[in-house]
Amino acid sequence: MSQEPITLLKNKRIVLGVTGSIAVYKVIDLASKLTQAGALVDVIMTEAAEHFVTALAFQSVTGRPVYDSLWRVSGGGALPTHIAHVGLGEGADLLMIVPATANTLAKLAHGMADDMLTVTALAARCPLVIAPAMDGGMYMHPATRTNIQTLMARGAYLIDPEEGRFASGLVGKGRLPETAALMGHIRRVMGQTGVLAGRKIVITAGGTREAIDPVRYISNRSSGRQGYALAQAAVDAGANVSLITTVRDLPHPLGAAQVRVSSAAEMLEAVLEQTHEADALIMAAAVADFRPQTVADQKIKKKDDSDEAPMLVLTRTADILLKVREQRERTGYPLVTVGFAAESQDLLTNARAKLERKGVDMLVANDITAQDAGFEVDTNRVIILDPNTQTPLELSSKIRVAEHIVSRVGEILAKKSP
Numbered sequence: 001m002s003q004e005p006i007t008l009l010k011n012k013r014i015v016l017g018v019t020g021s022i023a024v025y026k027v028i029d030l031a032s033k034l035t036q037a038g039a040l041v042d043v044i045m046t047e048a049a050e051h052f053v054t055a056l057a058f059q060s061v062t063g064r065p066v067y068d069s070l071w072r073v074s075g076g077g078a079l080p081t082h083i084a085h086v087g088l089g090e091g092a093d094l095l096m097i098v099p100a101t102a103n104t105l106a107k108l109a110h111g112m113a114d115d116m117l118t119v120t121a122l123a124a125r126c127p128l129v130i131a132p133a134m135d136g137g138m139y140m141h142p143a144t145r146t147n148i149q150t151l152m153a154r155g156a157y158l159i160d161p162e163e164g165r166f167a168s169g170l171v172g173k174g175r176l177p178e179t180a181a182l183m184g185h186i187r188r189v190m191g192q193t194g195v196l197a198g199r200k201i202v203i204t205a206g207g208t209r210e211a212i213d214p215v216r217y218i219s220n221r222s223s224g225r226q227g228y229a230l231a232q233a234a235v236d237a238g239a240n241v242s243l244i245t246t247v248r249d250l251p252h253p254l255g256a257a258q259v260r261v262s263s264a265a266e267m268l269e270a271v272l273e274q275t276h277e278a279d280a281l282i283m284a285a286a287v288a289d290f291r292p293q294t295v296a297d298q299k300i301k302k303k304d305d306s307d308e309a310p311m312l313v314l315t316r317t318a319d320i321l322l323k324v325r326e327q328r329e330r331t332g333y334p335l336v337t338v339g340f341a342a343e344s345q346d347l348l349t350n351a352r353a354k355l356e357r358k359g360v361d362m363l364v365a366n367d368i369t370a371q372d373a374g375f376e377v378d379t380n381r382v383i384i385l386d387p388n389t390q391t392p393l394e395l396s397s398k399i400r401v402a403e404h405i406v407s408r409v410g411e412i413l414a415k416k417s418p
């Protein structure tokens, strides 16, 4: 699957230091995904790495020269050797050693500089990410443990390897995570100085499920995609994110804490618990307004000898944003609240009324009758309202809408509590 551009990574210089482990095959995919996301990826290979894959493989996916020797570079357009050994590290936004072998970790821990990668690591002033991959016994060896601790004490970010089966047939901890997880870690590190750094942001996603009996429920068409895009955008902006979600089939944004709920009542409890000291709440969830008054203990059975169907009596659920409004009036938290409005008629009039009734700082209104916006699609067409302004956004992906909302939340927070 091709990778969408990622605003956070656009034109960022990422140096991948590739060392000699069989896990290197996964890094060709990573280099490709980073490039598709908009990053400028420079690959440095150690001699050992070149026993597993060629420089040409990386050059083909990044479209940039690959550096594999202090004394020689492959491909046109490469930095001259006398500049490359410092230039690559100096201008980089991120240096990631992936896969990182025990040997390279040992060299980095001791400040050795006998190849292009280790020289670059000494010259670099950007965040360093290490993603070890090696046989389990090697990873757990006290020498490797100490080297990793030394690097972390100096500020390196460790991507812990996964447990599993190695190419050798042994089982243990030392497998390089898959590309999606590696991308998630990169976003987390690159985002840590963003507009929401140090802020706690609570986000709700998905439609709630209101039980009828142990097998049936009432729900709605919300897919949760806008809420998940918001959670990822908030992680990209450096926030500590709590994602309160009913969704089961979307990839979880790495770095966001997940709180699984099902009904409106469970969501209310989780929201009040999570927001009592939060900076912001973004209520993207489609919360049921009605639930069955009683929930049958056993599955409701049909009768073979009659066409009779049960009558469902519904009752109101609590309005979560109104409860949060009460909490905020008492405690001041969350500092900022954002609501959504799903409307099928009189969009602006209804949305403005909702903004006031719910006491939110910002309301994201969308017309759910449009084919290309709202439920179950990847795009959204929204109007963002605050007490004084209304800003229509063009049809955009839910990711871009999320980025816009997150940056507006950052601005409101900066004004309220710098």
Ligand code: CTP
Pocket: 264, 283, 284, 285, 286, 287, 288, 289, 317, 318, 319, 320, 321, 322, 338, 339, 340, 341, 342, 343, 354, 358
């Ligand atoms: N919301 C909520 N609690 C509910 C229902 C909705 O907190 N019980 C939140 C939603 O998450 C959303 C906002 O309120 O952020 C507006 O939701 P929406 O469904 O558009 O409006 P309703 O409150 O249901 O109002 P109406 O029935 O008038 O459309």
